[in-house]
Amino acid sequence: MAFFSRAEACKDKVQKENNPFKKCTSLQEKDCCDNQTILKEANDSFKKSTTVLEADQLVFLKTFIYSYINLFEGLDKNIVPFEAYRPPLLSKDIHTLYEIYLI
Secondary structure: OOOOOOOOOOOOOOOOOOOOOOOOOOOOOOOOOOOOOOOOOOOOOOOOOOOOOOHHHHHHHHHHHHHHHHHOOOOOOOOOOOOOOOOOOOOOOHHHHOOOOOO
């Protein structure tokens, strides 16, 4: 038996084609061999189908793809989140206002 290549013929076994009383059902009898070819033809009558996406499906699909791609995008290792932060300007000196001094 072969599916993707040509099957080997029954050359070394005795072929019994004209014998109406074949007893190939038993396991001991291995001399009955038939060359059979089963051909299945494909069905080529396919219809082309078009898929029309509605607006909400299209929005969901775009957001899903965008979030999935950004899920695996790596970040820089040394991110400083407060690098561009400027502290507020002080109008009064807190140390002298509350009289706090280091001794």
